[in-house]
Amino acid sequence: MAGLQLLSEYGLRVDGRRPNELRQIRCKMGVFSQPDGSAYLEQGNTKVLAAVYGPHEVRLNRSKTHHDRAYINCQFSMAVFSTSERKRRPRGDRKSQEMDMNLNQIFESAIRTELYPRSRIDIYLEVLQADGSNFSACVNAATLALIDAGIPLKDYVCSCTSTLAPSQGGAPPTPMVDVNHVEETLGGPGLSMSTLPRLDSVVHLELSGTRLHLSHIDPVAEKAATGAADIMAVLDKAVRGHVAQCLHAREVSGQGADA
Amino acid sequence: MPVDHRRIQGPECSEDYRKPKTLDAALLKKGSRRADGRKCGEQRKIFLKPGVVSQAKGSAYIELDHTKVICSVFDPREKASRNLEQQTVRGEIFCEFKFASFSGVQRRSHQQEADDKEYSLLLKNALEPAVCLHEFPNFQVDVQVLVLQDDGSSLAAAITCAGLALADAAVPMYDLPVGLSKAFSGDTEFFDPTGAEERMCLRGVDGESDHGVFTIGFLPTFNQVSQLFHSGHISSDRFGKMISEVGTLAAEVHKAVQAILLSAVKSSIDSSDNSKLLL
Amino acid sequence: MPRPLLHSLLSLILNQLTRVLHAVCSVYKQNFLAMNSNSSNGTHSDDKEECSVRPILCELGVITRPDGSAILTQGHTVVMSAVYGPSEVRMQRLQVDRAYVETVFRPKAGVPNTSDRLRETIIRDTCETAMIATLYPRTTISVILQEMEDSGGLLACSINASCLALMDSGVSMKFLFAAVTCGVTEDDLIIVDPDADKLKECKASLTFAFDSINKNVIASYTSGTFPVQTYNNGLEKCRQASDFLFDFYRDIVRKYASTL
């Protein structure tokens, strides 16, 4: 492994977190007025904006509509200044097309599409700052935006990444959750898992980076699943806070109107 | 630069042998004639000829001394835009402006560069007010402009040339748009500037406060300005004065273009008369 | 899908994979042995004076998906060709009275560039002349050529391969066509069907395609400089050499008559 050690001997990671500790998650719903639903999510230094338009009738290419369910269309794009090295094109390259396809599959299985036949739901994601596990942050932000847009979901879609720190001085390799940019680039295996926590089912699983031995799959997958469950708790609290805030605002304006 | 497999490939990098020209402020000698002997407010001799491209519905070729621009217009066709639901009531003009690779001192690439795209948009804005767009809803007229040689005010020449090409293609229009440009630095003003004068005034000599270049698209019969494209550094009242000055000159150019169009239409009528006799 | 199901699925896939791997490498071994046994008995002697061509080997119907396919080896130049018979056509390519013939020439390596486009036009026009395109209106007939090995006479070999593929596909044709290349040495001597190193010494090379009925010139592609007289007797030499090819076509058809 490169000079930098992923785990110090006291078991702390590069940014001072414990192996099973998530980065700080801060989020806000209803950031924009024009889209039907919008959300902003910060997972450590990874900042993502999500906007949802829909379900609206399909005008563009009619071939893509399904007669029995909604057609989900996602677009993932990274701002030109999101990474330290300036990106030439914000979207349209191979990687973002692959991300679009994965996002489509995830939300096709998570949203109750049968309620909106022959319609279309657009989910647009913009990564303002990329500091590792951008894809998972996008999935979480999209979930918040869908909830803000009032689109029925089977369950929260929470996504989390985990990796494996190499064994040092005899200690067994310890899996680590919520990978940041430094850990990602140091080439460990990256397992990103998107789950529906309450229904305990996996929606999307992707292993990238170096090879992972068969025996290590279980602990790393376990870590990602618990990470996703914790993220769901945070998102749930944020959603309830937002709804409470909206009700309060409506009451205030309601009184104002009556008086 | 990604290798372009659709063209014959030259060596990777090659640079121009000419040393980059420095700006000669000599052009600004007060009160004297300009480099090519014209007075400050005098325009270059215009050579304008409609109907040069046989395959196009309408076409025109303009020559302002060393600035040579050719334009061809094709009859309206289905709007190619993919979002069909925008059934706008108005037709659209699709402009494509291109500098030939040998048109400037520096060789340009085959693909459309940033300023080609910018000029396409400016030309589109300049022509749209002049054309009765409601006559062909959902259709688009293609205007293709190619600059064979660029020696200053190529956008102004392109506006006039495209206007005549549209008229030659019998596209319904309110008025013949005319393009004029003016460069100024300090208190000397060059009407219809050449390439060197344009580069000079864009940079401006140090210490000189007012400098810049602007191009105007005019519709003289209704005295309307369809496009005002300026870059430089000037106070607002002097700018207003200069615009109205240029307005008077636009009327003359407009008359000349009308005369040319008239003679072209007359000659085509005569030729079609005797062609009837032949058959 | 629930997670326990995930683990069983993973192990199932793994042992499937190992079984398939063993099967593949055994098949590959047998093939390799068979291949280099039968390429030695070239059918034609290799002397250059009278106009004979390099040894030719051909197999029809090598690929199952296309309607007609062939792999042709002339000396060491190998081209594989496939024909997708009258299939549906894109709107802007539609022609009401005849089929739209489309050719794709894939070089051995890299992306097709302008010289491959030129070969494509020559092969497409030659095939279009030979085919009765008016029998298949509003359709597309696409001829795909893949260059496997080039040691001289690639264009001629591709034209012959496309003719064989068309024969295999059953598209009706007015006549068959065969192409021959000849090299012009410094002192204007004609060498018929030269291979790569002989071609290097020649100052020019002429490629002709002839029809099978009255042996007229369908296509001609030349490179290098040559006087008119050399062009004419080059044409004459290639015309005689094309008889070999037309006989070869007959043998091939006889050989495959049972399976066609």
Next chain:
Amino acid sequence: MSVHIKTIHPMKYMRDFLARNIRPDGRKLSEVRPTAINVGSISTADGSALVKIGNTVVICGIKAELTVPNAENPNEGFVIPNVELPPLCSPQFKSGPPGETAQVSSQFLADILVNSKCVDLQSLCIMPDKLAWVLYCDLICLDHDGSVLDACVAALVSALCTVTLPEVKFDAITKNKTVELEKRRPLTLTCFPFASTFATFDENSILADPSEEEESLCSGTISIVTSGDSLYSVHKPGGCQLSENRLSECISKAQKRSLTLRGMVEKSMESIKS
């Protein structure tokens, strides 16, 4: 009346004319359209020419630049021809990357330059392996009315005649190059190749210098590049069979035409020299 027949039965319309061996635009079968060559019209280019054959117009601009020769042939410069068929010249072309016909024409021109060696590449080399000239020849078709290849070859050759290259001295040690813009020497051509295109119609009639609609109706074209004595290319991509004597007939016509074209180029060169 004649316009309707032309649109409904174009082939019958053409065959009626050919039966009386005259063409719709009044020319005899082997008659060539009036040709005009204007040289040196673009002053920003190092060499330029405009060729007009009937309605077909092609302009060629040559820009010279300095570059490092490639490893395979260190003592040779480059001549890079590229043909652009913009949507300006005919409604059949779309904007964007060059279509098939444009690519085929560019390759055809590149082959002719290699075959005829009309530009001695060694003369373009200033310092072997260090510095050499590259001539970017960009041809743009302004009006596409048939036999564009003839106009392209003529435009390329006449533009190459007008190219003048400045003196360049290259100092190997300090690696800088001094360019004297005043002393410019013209580029010498070893030969003057010219192309002639013929369209073949139902195997018997051959039309010289076909126009756009004749080209679209004919069954095949044959382009012969010659400079009077030796042939540089006989390019017949397909189309109907052509017997021996018809072929040699075309070749002799092509040779005569290339001599007349050569005369025109020399005449226009004198006009700009004087």
Next chain:
Amino acid sequence: MADILLSEAEKTFILHGVRDNVRNDGRSCSEFRPIELELGLVENANGSARVRLANTDVLVAVKCEIDNPPSNFPDEGKLDFFVDCSANATPQFEGKGGEQLAVELAALMSRAYQTRESFNLSTLSIIKGMKCWKLCIDVLILECGGSLIDAISMGTKAALADTKIPKVSVIGSDEGTLELELADEADGREEPLDWHHAPCLVTLNKLEDSLLVDASAEEEACCAAALIVGVSPNKKITTTSIPGHGSFLADSKIFARALNLAVDVGVKLNTALEAAIKKHQTLKPPPRGFLD
């Protein structure tokens, strides 16, 4: 930008309001809607700013790269504008949708910054003729609700004010290639860029013969023509453009009035922006981003 559907009655309502200098949200004809400005939002960039003008939301980031100077002006750096219309703003911007608008806005901005008086490029030169700074100004449009170019120009000026260029020292140049060593971001270059002369662009919409500043989406839908004027703090016009189908009456009275209105609105805008930037630089509030 999204397709606003206005009935004739609404249009006449707006028209009558504008005639006696009142708009339906109470503003006079030459007043801007409330503008929020925030600096230093993007950590990866050398300088960034976010401008919210009512429901138009624009994020501008400036990144410095080392590049070799243009051949004809060896002692100057480069400025490169790139506008990205994110699909968050409207579904029409998905894929290639926002391309044409992005090209138009980027061209307009690069023309506004072309003259030396608005931005002196020679301050970006590192070594004359060899190396210089190239400022890549990237604009991300998150939401568009009218007067997009005003928000972008304000964002650009604020981002330039927030930009700190790292110090560069040459540590040896063997046979022609330069090694430049970047000092770390902490001790940034002493004097930041001279952003004070940067222009602000103002869009004037013509409705009959009155001129509206900062028109909302509804007002923009019923205006005939628009005039964009780039105004620098010292009352000079650096660029003008007439987008869209409209055209202006050319007699000097109308034009002079339009240009003068644009200049004094622009100057007022410049002073307000500079005050906000100074306040922000002195107080140094923590970046709230979208979490407010």
